[in-house]
Amino acid sequence: xxxxxxxxxxxxxxxxxxxxxxxxxxxxxxxxxxxxxxxxxxxxxxxxxxxxxxxxxxxxxxxxxxxxxxxxxxxxxxxxxxxxxxxxxxxxxxxxxxxxxxxxxxxxxxxxxxxxxxxxxxxxxxxxxxxxxxxxxxxxxxxxxxxxxxxxxxxxxxxxxxxxxxxxxxxxxxxxxxxxxxxxxxxxxxxxxxxxxxxxxxxxxxxxxxxxxxxxx
Ligand code: G16
Ligand code: MG
Numbered sequence: 001x002x003x004x005x006x007x008x009x010x011x012x013x014x015x016x017x018x019x020x021x022x023x024x025x026x027x028x029x030x031x032x033x034x035x036x037x038x039x040x041x042x043x044x045x046x047x048x049x050x051x052x053x054x055x056x057x058x059x060x061x062x063x064x065x066x067x068x069x070x071x072x073x074x075x076x077x078x079x080x081x082x083x084x085x086x087x088x089x090x091x092x093x094x095x096x097x098x099x100x101x102x103x104x105x106x107x108x109x110x111x112x113x114x115x116x117x118x119x120x121x122x123x124x125x126x127x128x129x130x131x132x133x134x135x136x137x138x139x140x141x142x143x144x145x146x147x148x149x150x151x152x153x154x155x156x157x158x159x160x161x162x163x164x165x166x167x168x169x170x171x172x173x174x175x176x177x178x179x180x181x182x183x184x185x186x187x188x189x190x191x192x193x194x195x196x197x198x199x200x201x202x203x204x205x206x207x208x209x210x211x212x213x214x215x216x217x
Contacts, residue, residue, distance in 0.1 A: 001163060002108075002163060003107060003159060003164070003165065003214075003215050004107065004108045004109060004110065004132075004154060004157040004159035004165070005102060005107065005108075005109040005110070005164070005165045005166075006109065006110045006111070006112040006150055006157075006164055006165070006166045006182070007109065007110070007111055007112065007167045008045070008111075008166070008167060008169060008170070008173050009113035009122075009136075010044070010045070010113065010114075010115060010169070011044060011045070011169030011170060011188065012167050012168065012169050012187050013091060013092060013095055013122075013125075014091060014092060014121065014125060015090070015092060016115075016121060017040070017043075017044055019079055019082035019083060020051075021037065021040045021043075022078075022079075022082065023075050023076075023079040023082070024040070024043065024051065024055055024075060027052075027055070028055055028058075031061060032059070033058070033060075035055065035058050035059075039058060042054060044169065044171075044172075045114055045168070045169070045170025045171070045173045046143070046144075046170075047114050047143040048072055048076070048116065048137070050143060052071065076117075079117070080120070083121055083124060086124040087124060087125065087126075088125050088126045088127075090124075091125050092203065093202060093204050094205075095203050098206065099127070101211065107215065108132040108133075108158070108159065109132060109157070110132060110133035110134065110135060110153040110154075111131050111133070111135065111136065111153070112135050112149045112150045112152075112153040112166065113135070113136045113137065113149070114137050114140075114143060114149065115136055116136060116137035118134060118137065119134060119136065122134070132156075132157055133153055133156035133157055135149050135150075135152045135153040135156065136149075139152060144172040144173050144175070144176040145172045145173075145175035145176045145179060146179070147176045147179040148176075149176065150164065150166055150176055150177055150180045150182060154180070161180050161181045161182050162182070164180070164183070165214055166180075166182050166183065166184050168184060168185070168186060168193075169186070169187045169188045171192055171193065171195070174186050174193055174195050174196045175195060177196075178196075183198075183214065184196040184197050184198075186199035187199075187200060187202060187203070188201065189201070198210075
């Protein structure tokens with residue numbers, strides 16, 4: 001049976017959450033308030049527009065449409081200044097090994113990210129050419145937990161949703177994979193990724209036997 005794998009970007013391949021946090025926090029600070037790292041958890045996997053809505057709510061603020069757009073642009077500019085410094089050393093532990101295993105065994109894999117900067121980031125970390133398909137924030141109309149991003153990715157890989165395996169660090173992403181009828185693998189904390197079919201703290205915890213077993217199913 002032809003199986004495929006779909007990887008989220010932020011929190012799975014790289015930890016760009018730290019850069020998003022710095023950039024969003026600067027935005028909040030410039031507007032005269034602050035938010036915590038705990039609150040930042042709620043922004044993981046969430047689109048840029050939705051993130052700003054949430055943050056403004058925390059600060060009890062409202063912006064005109066024009067100012068909202070300007071703040072999003074400023075945030076992104078600031079975020080990209082961090083992204084610009086990235087290189088392959090930012091790839092999270094165990095990721096390269098699993099990608100090389102998939103390539104060696106002719107198992108197709110895609111990126112399924114909410115980020116509009118996904119291609120820029122993949123290029124910085126030298127992974128752009130390795131993916132068989134890339135679906136990102138520029139390709140979708142509905143944000144996670146809507147399954148759209150993963151359904152398009154599976155289609156591009158030529159695999160059925162039920163034969164797709166998704167790696168996700170965000171609750172919304174795990175829900176999107178489940179709604180797509182895919183196998184969901186949470187990367188992170190069991191306490192908040194309980195809805196996933198399997199949870200691992202990171203890729204170094206995933207044994208080759210586990211992957212082989214998933215592919216045989
Ligand atoms: C990522 C991050 C989110 C970010 C979103 C949009 O998602 O987890 O925090 O808000 O992308 O990013 P951008 O502003 O670059 O378009 P993912 O799906 O890769 O985890
Ligand atoms: Mg993520």
